[in-house]
Amino acid sequence: MHINWGALLVVAIVSFGSAVGVVVLIAFALLGLSARAGGTAAGGTAVAGGGSRLGLSPAAGTFVAALCLLAAAVIVGYGLWIIIS
Amino acid sequence: MIVIAVVVTALVFDFTNGFHDTANAMATSIATGALRPKVAVTIAGVLNLVGAFLSVEVAKTISSGLVDDTKVTPAVIFGGLVGAILWNMLTWLFGLPSSSSHALFGGLIGATWVAAGADAVKFGAVVTKILLPAVISPILAGLIALAATYLAYRITARGDQATVSKGFKYGQIVSASMVALAHGTNDAQKTMGIITLTLITAGALPSGSGPPFWVIMSAGLAIALGTYLGGWRIIQTLGKRVSEIQTPQGFAAEASSAAVILASSHGGFALSTTQVATGSIFGAGAGRRLASVQWGVAGQMALAWLLTLPAAAIVGALAAWASSSGTFGTVVVAIVAIAVIAGIYAASKRQPVTADNVNDVPAPTPAPAPAAA
Numbered sequence: 001m002h003i004n005w006g007a008l009l010v011v012a013i014v015s016f017g018s019a020v021g022v023v024v025l026i027a028f029a030l031l032g033l034s035a036r037a038g039g040t041a042a043g044g045t046a047v048a049g050g051g052s053r054l055g056l057s058p059a060a061g062t063f064v065a066a067l068c069l070l071a072a073a074v075i076v077g078y079g080l081w082i083i084i085s
Numbered sequence: 086m087i088v089i090a091v092v093v094t095a096l097v098f099d100f101t102n103g104f105h106d107t108a109n110a111m112a113t114s115i116a117t118g119a120l121r122p123k124v125a126v127t128i129a130g131v132l133n134l135v136g137a138f139l140s141v142e143v144a145k146t147i148s149s150g151l152v153d154d155t156k157v158t159p160a161v162i163f164g165g166l167v168g169a170i171l172w173n174m175l176t177w178l179f180g181l182p183s184s185s186s187h188a189l190f191g192g193l194i195g196a197t198w199v200a201a202g203a204d205a206v207k208f209g210a211v212v213t214k215i216l217l218p219a220v221i222s223p224i225l226a227g228l229i230a231l232a233a234t235y236l237a238y239r240i241t242a243r244g245d246q247a248t249v250s251k252g253f254k255y256g257q258i259v260s261a262s263m264v265a266l267a268h269g270t271n272d273a274q275k276t277m278g279i280i281t282l283t284l285i286t287a288g289a290l291p292s293g294s295g296p297p298f299w300v301i302m303s304a305g306l307a308i309a310l311g312t313y314l315g316g317w318r319i320i321q322t323l324g325k326r327v328s329e330i331q332t333p334q335g336f337a338a339e340a341s342s343a344a345v346i347l348a349s350s351h352g353g354f355a356l357s358t359t360q361v362a363t364g365s366i367f368g369a370g371a372g373r374r375l376a377s378v379q380w381g382v383a384g385q386m387a388l389a390w391l392l393t394l395p396a397a398a399i400v401g402a403l404a405a406w407a408s409s410s411g412t413f414g415t416v417v418v419a420i421v422a423i424a425v426i427a428g429i430y431a432a433s434k435r436q437p438v439t440a441d442n443v444n445d446v447p448a449p450t451p452a453p454a455p456a457a458a
Contacts, residue, residue: 023337024240
C-alpha cells in the first residue's frame with residue numbers, strides 16, 4: 001500500500017491557492033466596483049487602513065476591478081485548459 | 086443478451102448519477118437565487134454533455150485497478166450496476182448527497198467478491214484510491230471554502246453591499262458552470278469505462294481500445310438528461326438544510342469544489358465530486374460569522390457516506406450471484422430491481438420536491454443551530 005503524500009500535498013496547496021486566490025480577487029474587484037456606486041454603505045470605519053481603499057475614485061475603482069477580474073479570469077482559464085487538454 | 090442488459094443498466098446508472106449530482110454544481114446557486122432552478126439544471130445538463138466529450142482519461146482508469154479485470158464477466162458488472170442504482174435511488178429518496186462513484190465501486194467490489202472470490206478484489210487499492218480520498222477531500226474542500234468565505238466577507242465588508250451581492254451572483258454562474266463541467270468530465274466517463282469494459286470482455290471490441298463514439302454520446306446524453314431532470318430532494322438538502330447560504334458563500338463553495346476536483350483529477354486522485362461539494366458547502370456555511378450550520382444534517386450525511394460502499398457491495402453481490410446463474414437469473418434480478426425502483430419512485434411522490442418548491446424548506450430540523458453549536 002503506497003500513498004503518494006507529496007502529490008497529495010501539492011494538490012492541497014494548489015487547490016487552496018487557486019480557490020482562495022480567485023475568491024479574494026473577485027472580492028477586491030467588487031470592492032473596486034463599489035467605488036462607482038459611492039460605496040460607503042456599510043460601516044466604512046470598521047477596519048484601520050481600509051479608508052484609503054474606500055477613498056478610491058470611480059475610475060480608479062474600475063481599474064482595480066478590471067485588473068482583479070482579469071487575474072481571476074486567467075486562473076479560471078487555466079483551470080478550463082486543464083480540463084480540456 | 087447479457088451485454089445488451091449491461092449497456093442498458095449502465096446507462097440507467099448514468100442517469101441516476103446525473104440527477105443525484107445536479108446538486109453538487111447547482112444547489113447553492115439555486116438557493117441564493119443566482120440562477121432560477123430550471124435554468125440551473127439546463128446549464129448543468131448541457132455542460133455535463135460537453136464535459137463527456139472533453140476527455141476519456143477517467144474512462145480508461147475505471148476499468149483497471151480496483152478489481153482483477155481478468156476475472157470480471159458481464160454478469161458481474163450487471164450485478165455491480167444494479168447495486169449502485171438501488172443505493173442511488175434510496176439515498177435520493179432521503180435527499181442524502183451520497184457518492185455515486187462509491188456506489189458504483191461498492192457494487193463492483195461486492196459483485197466481484199461473490200463471483201470470483203475475495204482475491205479478485207484489490208483491498209490495498211480500495212484504501213488508497215477510495216477510502217483515503219473520501220476522508221481527506223471533503224475536509225480539504227471544507228477548509229478552503231471556510232477560508233475563502235471568511236476572506237470574502239472580510240474584504241467586501243466595506244464595499245457597497247448591493248454591488249457585492251450582485252457581483253458574487255454573477256460569479257456564481259461561472260463557478261457553478263465550472264463545477265458542472267468538471268463533473269461531466271469525471272462522472273460521465275465512469276459509465277463509458279464500464280460499457281467499454283463490457284464490450285471488450287464480450288469480444289465486441291479489441292482489448293485496450295477506447296470508448297467508441299456511440300458510447301460517449303449515449304453516456305453523455307444519459308447523464309445530461311438525469312442532470313436536467315434534477316435531483317430536487319438533494320438540491321434542497323444541500324442548498325437549504327445545511328445552512329442559510331448567501332451569494333459570497335455560494336461562490337466560495339463552488340470555487341473551492343471546482344479547484345479541488347480539477348487539481349486532484351489532474352494529480353491522479355479519483356475522488357467523489359459529491360463529497361467535495363458537500364464539504365465545501367459546510368465550510369462556506371461555517372465561514373460566515375454568526376451563520377448557523379446544521380451539524381445534525383452533517384451527521385446524517387456522514388452515516389450515508391460510511392454505508393454507501395458496503396451497502397452497494399451487498400446488493401451488488403446478491404445481484405451478481407443471481408445473474409451468474411444464467412439468463413433466467415439475470416431476468417429475475419432485472420425485474421426485482423425495476424420493482425424496487427418503482428416502489429421508491431412511488432414513495433417519493435408522497436412528498437414531492439420539484440423545481441417549484443425546492444427553496445421552501447417544509448420542516449426545518451427540530452433543534453436549530455444554537456443547541457448544536
